[in-house]
Amino acid sequence: MDQAEALAILCCPRCGGDLEASGEKLLCTACGQAYGVEGNVARLFWPNEWDAAKGDVTEVVRAFYEETPFPNYDDFDSVASLARKAREGRFAQQLDEQVPPRARILECGCGTGQLSNFLGIANRSVLGSDLSLPSLRLGEAFRAANGLETVRFLQMNLFRPALRPGRLDLVIANGVLHHTSDPRAAFASIAKLVRPGGFLLVGLYHRYGRLITDLRRVLFRLSGERFTGLDPNLRDADTSAAKRRAWFRDQYQHPHESKHTIAETLGWVREIGFELVRSLPSTRPFAPTGGERLFEREAPGGWLERALAELGMAFRGSREGGFFIVIARRPTGTGAA
Numbered sequence: 089m090d091q092a093e094a095l096a097i098l099c100c101p102r103c104g105g106d107l108e109a110s111g112e113k114l115l116c117t118a119c120g121q122a123y124g125v126e127g128n129v130a131r132l133f134w135p136n137e138w139d140a141a142k143g144d145v146t147e148v149v150r151a152f153y154e155e156t157p158f159p160n161y162d163d164f165d166s167v168a169s170l171a172r173k174a175r176e177g178r179f180a181q182q183l184d185e186q187v188p189p190r191a192r193i194l195e196c197g198c199g200t201g202q203l204s205n206f207l208g209i210a211n212r213s214v215l216g217s218d219l220s221l222p223s224l225r226l227g228e229a230f231r232a233a234n235g236l237e238t239v240r241f242l243q244m245n246l247f248r249p250a251l252r253p254g255r256l257d258l259v260i261a262n263g264v265l266h267h268t269s270d271p272r273a274a275f276a277s278i279a280k281l282v283r284p285g286g287f288l289l290v291g292l293y294h295r296y297g298r299l300i301t302d303l304r305r306v307l308f309r310l311s312g313e314r315f316t317g318l319d320p321n322l323r324d325a326d327t328s329a330a331k332r333r334a335w336f337r338d339q340y341q342h343p344h345e346s347k348h349t350i351a352e353t354l355g356w357v358r359e360i361g362f363e364l365v366r367s368l369p370s371t372r373p374f375a376p377t378g379g380e381r382l383f384e385r386e387a388p389g390g391w392l393e394r395a396l397a398e399l400g401m402a403f404r405g406s407r408e409g410g411f412f413i414v415i416a417r418r419p420t421g422t423g424a425a
Contacts, residue, residue: 089213089240094130097192097215098242101134101250128232129224130242132250136269145269145344146219146245153220156337157200160330161226167209167234174206178378179368179413186382187212191257196246196278197264201227201239208239215251217244246278253280262291263411266346272356279360285420287383288362289413295347297401297410305340349398353414354388362416364388369404369412373397382415 091109098107098114105118114123114130124131136144174180180203187193189211195204200223204216208231216239218224224241231239244250246261246268259278265271275290282288304318313336317323321335350367357364365385369377372389373396380386389397401410 089215089238093213094215094240097252097255098130098132098250099252101132101245101248107250126221127225127228128240129221129228130240130250131221133219133243133245134248134250136245136247143269145267146247148343149267150219152337152343153199153218154222156334157220157223157226158334158338159200159202160334161200161202161230167236170202170206170230170234171209174202180206182380182382183207184210187258192255193258193260194251194256194278194281196244196259196261197267198227198241199223201230201241203260203262204239204241205231205234205236208236211238214239216241217246217250219243219245246274249277249281251281254283256281256283257286258282258289259287260289262289262413263293265290266293266348267342267344269344271346271348275353275356276360279362279416279418282362282418284418286418287365288416288418289382290353290416291411291413292348292353293345294398294401294410294412295349296398297404297412298347299402299410301339301410308340347410350412350414351394351398353412357414357416360416362418365415365417367397367412367414369397369400371397373400383417385417 095107095109099105100107100116100119100121102121103116103119105116107114108117112125114125136146138144175184184207187207190213192213193207194215194217196217198204198216198218201216204214205227208214216227221243224243228241242250259282261278265274268274279288307315316336321327322332350371354364365383366380368380370386371394373393388394401412
C-alpha cells in the first residue's frame, strides 16, 4: 500500500477531514491538526473525549503494551520463518487460504503486527493499527527489513478511527475489544469501516472459556508464579523465555479484560445491521471442525445447540485462553455510515 493509496482511505481522527502529506507530518485540510510520522508509522491517535463519568482504560492498556509488546519477533527473522510459524496455527492458515490477494484489510489492535505482515505476504493491502508505539515499531522494522510493500502501520484509537467509513474488505479485531472500556461500542465503531459486502471478524474472551485461565491466575498469584507449567504455552520447550514471559503477562497480569458470550455478540451483530456468517467454535456443537469456510454462511444452531456450545467453551480454553470468534458481513446496498 503506497502513500497515495493510504491517504485515500485515511482521515483525521479528530474531525474526519482529508489528510495530506506535509514533510514528516500528515496535516488535516479541514481542522489543521498535524500528526507526526515516525519511522513510517503514522501517529494518528486521538483520545476518546468521553464524559468523565464513563471509565476509560485506554491509557492503562497502552502503558501495559508499551512495557510488554505482545507478541515479539524473537523466533521470526525472515518472511519464510514468519509464514511457517503462522501456518502452524489453523486460523492464520485459513485466513491466508481464503482471503484473496489485493483485498484491503485492517487489523485493529495488531500489536507487533505479525498477522498483518503475514497477510501482506500474498500481495494484500494491509493496515495494522495499535495503541502501542513500541509494538508498532517492531512490526514496521520487520516489514521494512523484509520488503513487505503492501503493509503499513499506524497508531490509532479504534473509538476514533483514522479511516474513512465503508472502505475495507475485511476488518479484524482478534483479542482486542475485551481490553477496551466498552467492547460493544468498539464493535460498532470498527464495523463502520467495512464496505458493503465486506466482513468483520472479532475474537473475544469467552465468559465460560476463561474460567480455566482465571483459576490459574489465582493459583499463580498465591504461589508466587510457581506451577506456571499448568499452562501448556508456558511449558512448551520450543518457546523462548521472552515469548513465554510475554504470554504470561498478557494472559495473567493484564490490567483490564472483559468476558463475553457468543449469544451476546450475536446481539451486537444484529444491532449494527450486519449478517452473521459463522462463529468459531460453531453454534452447532457437533459440527465438524478444521475445514471451515470462514466467509461462507453457516446457519446458526437453535437455542439448545447454542447453549451447549457456550457451555462447551469451559472445556476448550486450556491452550487458547478461552477464545471465540464471530464473523459478520455487511449487507450489500448499505451506504457508508
